[in-house]
Amino acid sequence: MNTAQSASATDLVDYDEAISRFDPVLGIEVHVELGTATKMFDGAPNIFAAEPNTAITPTSLGLPGSLPVVNRTAVEYAIRIGLALNCSIAETCRFARKQYFYPDLTKNFQTSQYDEPIAYEGWVDVELEDGEIVRVEIERAHMEEDAGKNTHVGGATGRIHGATHSQVDYNRAGVPLVEIVTKPIPDTKGRAPEVAAAYVRTLRDIFRALDVSEARMERGNVRADINVSLRENADAPLGTRSETKNVNSFRSIDRTVRYEISRHAGILDAGGSVVQETRHFHEDTGGTSSGRPKSDAEDYRYFPEPDLVPVAPSREWVEEIRAGLPELPSARRRRLLGEWGFTDLEMRDVVNAEALDLIESTVEAGASAQSARKWWMGELARVAKDREVELEELAITPVQVAELQGLVDGKKINDKIAKQVLTKVLEGQGDPAAIVESEGLAVVSDDSVLTGAVDQAIADNPDVVAKIQGGKVQAIGALIGPIMKATRGQADAGRVREIIMDKLGVS
């Protein structure tokens, strides 16, 4: 199905107009791949991008006779996530088989948790850009295994239709996942797109803080299924929802919600009814297209997995895990806000730029919070934007930034030279101090050098000298310019001023 077709199938209603007439309700399912050493149910390594079908065992291939065994670390990570989301942790829970046929599913059932999830009934506070807090209720967090990956070959689109054959890579089959399901999220009104993206970002930050996943959206470590429905008003029953699968960037999440609200409103305005189905988001158009119809009656023939004994985490273990939980992102932000003395706006900018870790590390390496913020949010943010990369992908470390600032603070270099040094660091020429040393960039405050340059400037600019001696002291600037030029910007401007004033007998 191409996107042009699906877009023309519905008349979209302008987003603001849609919001003025309908009340959107969100539901979000987030899958996170856990960063365990081995897979959910066997000893195959859990690694990314190995040669196809190398990270496998008879169990991850579902070979006849193979059996699953639950990965204890995956259970621990799931409990960590559950606790961080303020959930109750089940005293005993089970796996079930979710049965359907697909070539990337080795057993033709997925081992998942159905009616007995490991964590349930929690909440998380989501902070929006303007500082507003939205509380999202969590229905459950459950464990399951990932499927393999199909590549369809021979067709024009890379999709299964028209392909001559398909290749399957089972490296991902059996990778542990935790799926976090929200309760319906009401009352987001026009901020629904922002809430959806901020919620997933909040979870992503929590996963990273908990050290349970690399949580890299672009690698699909975190994937979101976005449910959207519209109703006439907040008191009306929930409308029919659509579920857009595997949206994996914050921007795409925002666009998905925005598009679906416009699309649903179009259907409802035309007197139609929304079809309950799964949909796909398209990066190129920002729209969604129909996948397969889905109804609650779809029959997965769930039954308890007889190959696995129930998982019964002891209360002692759960409390041990709770006691070992790291500081969570929201608490950390509150703490750093106080420690650093940033304004709320400065802090939000830092968080939105994902510069918090970098700034904290820079401060730990000795820089002041404000100078660290200025580097990362200023010059470095600009470079990153020019190069279209993330801040953390720049070839500079927080320690190097702190060292650079140290050189400025110690008056070894001035701000202008500092920017030159920064460029050289980014080019991989070494640490700031070493660059200053080898390139001779240190500020020149040696009077014998400066005096010669001052004498030359006085000789070259008699008019200016006359003005200064005539009382216009601020004209000194006109002499400093050429001196800085002559010393390639390295002259200590303060000292230069003193020497000039001394030579010309003004004060």
Place this chain on the structure above:
Amino acid sequence: MSASTTTSDIIRRSAAAQAAALEAGEVSSEELTRAHFGRIAAVDGDLNAFLHLNQDEALTTARDVDARRAAGEELPALAGVPIAVKDVVVTEGQPTTAGSKILQGWIPPYDATLVTALRKAGLPILGKTNMDEFAMGSSTESSAYGPTRNPWDRDRIPGGSGGGSAAAVGSYEAPLAIGTDTGGSIRQPGAVTGTVGVKPTYGSVSRYGLIAMASSLDQAGPVTRTVEDSALLHELIAGHDPHDSTSLPDPVGDFTAAARSKDVKGLRIGVIEELESEGFAPEVRARFTESLDQLERAGAEIVRVACPNFTYALGAYYLIMPSEASSNLAKFDGMRFGLRVIPEDHPTAENVMKATRGAGFGDEVKRRILLGTYALSAGYYDAYYGSAQKVRTLVQRDFTAAFSTVDVLASPTSPTVAFRLGEKVDDPMAMYMNDIATIPANLAGTPGISVPSGLAEDGLPAGIQFLAPARADERLYRVGGALEALLEDSWGGPLLAKAPELTNGAQR
């Protein structure tokens, strides 16, 4: 075959006696293994107990054991004694088909845990034995590779699903065999071939590498000619396996000592009222009663106990088993291993799956997949699967109540002697009734043993079954070993000695 009377004599001994002969230097493992292959060559053309022979590898193992013995190494109890393995157990580098066309030619890349144990202990693996397809059946007639015949009467079935293993042991093709028992597939073939079969406590022998029929019911165990042999083999294959989540952590009991104790004084044996009435053939019941008399004379106490929910066990079993089987067999779709049938028109993934399963699965397998899919489907789950699980709990309670008053329970193993090939093929319900006495133990996870109880109708063997509480397997060996000794005294030798002679497949 080197046709010495010595080796053809030795292969008729028990596995324990063969191990003693190896230890005494009376015979080498290589000679013993060759002798068994000779016997297989002579009689299996007609019996069809083996699907695949593993001669090169078995002889290599035998020679290795001989060399180690010659070097003075201390070897495990059964080292050098050959064994046959039911074809539902995966063996690295050797074909494994589970009796199904859908796995024809599949060579597993790994060993089942119990096979690893056999290899480590130095047992030459003779080959893989015939079975009902995916262990579904009570007669070995549903094998995709033709039925196995009963060594006592080759117009009769050898029991199922482990008919191949039972026939191999009963015909002296193998002194030992591995079977699997989901609803009686070790014990019922044992009963109708005059051999000993044990279903251990669920979880005591690893299921890793057993091609699953019904995960919560499947259990591998020994098929042998004596109770002591079963004890030796059970000790060898039991133990905790980290690859099987349901594997028990318990240490393995001393089953051999129990089998050798021959002491039943004070043992309370409960006769299950529900399993001795209608449907049980008169002479099968007579042999059962005589066996109990022997035990009573030896000092056991016989009491009658009621297990009222056993009446519903068969029905519950035929919902749970196909439900799990329908799920376990979903992986056989022509995508990753085994048979792949590509239809000529429109060969989509879905159509390849359909064609492969259509051609690869036999009728009984299809019947159970359909039954199970139906029983698990939305709207029927509670009525069928859910209710069956409730019955299962009630059966477990019956056992718990019974074992609070008796040490073991007893019943005939199978309602009748071996029936004729083809007799029940078109009547699945009649076939299913064969497992009525054995199924409760699978539902409850408790262990059971079948021991020959004598000859019944048509001069064919019957068996008596003893059941014990979970993790009390040694009680089975104690009572089984004692009864075996008492009966053999009264018969003047093992029951198998009464079986007709088999010669080069000529006798029909």
